[in-house]
Amino acid sequence: MIPRLIVNTLGWVVIMGALLFGAAGTMQWPAGWAFLVEMTLLSLASGIWLAQHDPALLAERMTIFLQRGQKRxxxxxxxxxxxVWIAWLVLMGIDARRFRWSEVSPWLQGIGGALMAASIFFVCMVFRENxxxxxxxxxxxxxxxxxxxxGPYAYVRHPMYSCAIFYLVGMALMLGSWWGLAFVPLIVAGLGYxxxxxxxxxxxxxxxxAAYRSRVRYRLVPYVW
Known part of the structure; x- marks a missing residue:
């Protein structure tokens, strides 16, 4: 299972890298490389942890996104x-590097990287419970x-989506794209739907x-929605 995890992770990294750097029009993009390295390390670390704690869930997570039994x-x-994901990556490559419409300070990019790491940590907490x-x-x-x-399900009904919000914000900041950050609410709206x-x-x-839904009032953000 670990070899499959490595192949899947590297495959996603190559695809995302091609989209980001293709849109950027150059391979000289330090933030882009830093993002790919962090994403690779976080994906492998969380996957290896999951392989040790819940291999059945890891196998489920590595299945394709169109499956038998899935709702139409x-x-x-x-x-x-x-x-939307592809368009978002292309937008950030164009914005942050090709035309440099956005100017994001290095410390904010660092915060973005920290948000990505924190979100993956909390995702592992979700996996531990569910x-x-x-x-x-x-x-x-x-x-x-x-x-x-x-665990997290005692506070919100969809904690993985909650983690995704932090990951998306962190990703846009780390790549240095204000336009990418501006589109995060639209993506979150899709998650809400x-x-x-x-x-x-x-x-x-x-x-x-149904009883659980009546006990835990909030979907993504406590005291908000």
Missing amino acids: WDQIFMMLAAV SFASPVVKIQSERGHKVIDT RAVREEGVLAEQLAGY
């Missing part, structure tokens, strides 16, 4: 999300899918989720 609306969402954290919306009956209400649709599936098909 989620398949469409994931395809649109891939398009062995059913699939990348797609589906009920995992074959794995004994059940409601999780401990998916969270609402996902909850409908869980409340209908997963025993105990």
